[in-house]
Amino acid sequence: MIRKIILYSLLVVAAISFIYPFYWMIVASLTPESQIGDFTLLPSEITFSNYLMMFKKIPIWKSLINSLFVAGTSTFGVIVFGSMIGYALAKLKFKGRDLLFFVIIFTMTLPFQITLIPNYILMVKFQWVDTFKALIVPALNSAFAIIMFRQAFKSIPNDLIDAARVDGCGEGRIIFQVLWPNIIPTIITVAILTFMASWNDVLWPLIVIRDENLMTMPQLVTLFAVGGRSDAQLGVRLASAVLLALPIIIAYAIFQKHFIKSMVSSGLKG
């Protein structure tokens, strides 16, 4: 019995240490500046002035739309292209297939530090700096997604594909109409991981986007946090952080199991 109590107390303390800071941040963003920093459960006084101030200073809603657009488009591209390449690797025979697979594995182990600077120079030469192209096009393919789709397609029996071919389906229809419904868990996993990676990326947007109206949400919030425009006002900065966290917290609250499953599967592959 005592062991049980100790066990549960440890778990509860751990859970609080992971959840409470976020709760504190939300409360602090709703608290007048002078009272922030106290160790509280409920604010003595609620104010939205931090949020109103932030809306006036930075185009946060615009950045939310930008982030949704960039992450959505990249995710869609990664799923479509990843399915095509994964299908070719799993079910089609062609010369160089094993070499291609090897190259894809190799790119997964290649640290991004080596390609970062040349990719920036490419963006400059393409005149893609300060366009969404710079954020979306380099993100349209992912070695990880290709490997995931290849594995998923491999587990589907060839009979299904042959039957579809007999019925006169083209390869495109085979992938997107016949096979996709069979690999929905893989699609969800790839979608969550790609969307999250794009949504959370700050380094690349910092490098290629300078126009405030084109900035992604984490980028805008980062620059707001480090720049002078928040006038060192903690509440205003925390308000921007809360808005940045909120979409993911809501999505996580609803699709929690999918999130955990996806990220664990990415860990297991890594």
Added chain:
Amino acid sequence: MKKKGFKNRIFPYLMISPYLLHLTMFILFPVVFSLILTFHKWNIISSPEFVGIDNFVRLFQDRLFWKALLNTIIFLLVHIPLQIGVALFLAYLLNKKIFISGFFRAAFFLPVVISGVVVTMLWQQLYAYDSGLLNKILINIGTGKVGWLSNQNLAMTSIAIMATWKNVGLYVILFLIGLQTVPQMYYEAADVEGASSWQKFRHITLPAINPTIFMVTILSTLGGFSLFIEPYIMTGGGPLNSTLSAMLYIYKQAFEYYHMGYSATLGVFFAMLIMLVVVIQKYTIEKDD
């Protein structure tokens, strides 16, 4: 049976062509270009100037490069053991028959899904010297204030602790999966033999979670060398460059000073170092198995 026509032979290549184009443009070409850049001095506006191995000579004489490397090592030395220890401990607790274990798992996992920007801004406040929550707790306990981010000997450790808090939830679940692969009868058999807790851990549990330890080590190493947004927001690399990370230094060289050739050299060097470290870790951990 089916005739392999021209269309059938060409078709696979059509399907992989978008990837090949993308691969060439954004990975293969940049790798080659990066290597070429290491022999040049270039501010991106004027034309590049060939300087031979000057960039490498400079790298070995660059105090800040060594500082960034040392900082990364400090980060890894704190982060990896802490991450493995905490994750293993929490996984061990969750592996008992726990009521609402799903809730605990979800709670531990929350920081994993939330943007590093949010986590960093939050912890910057927790770590604040005068108004920070941690120092307020310490004052209540009776110890003095701690300069979490302002003490140059502590700042990198503080960032490593924060990184552990953010990532550990993922590894709790990975360790839990590892622990659950061990059949309960092994422990029962060990009990019959009179094995100590340590012996049980060393000979039954550890072999089962060894792959997970390897994975945590590799992922944390990659994370350490990619550490960027945390020092960028919290400290800007200070105080006295004590939180200057490898990635932050590459970024500063490229986008604050426009030293494209030298930053590419840093990038190539760190990339090769990462691959080397990962190979060594893989080798030692597998040998240990």
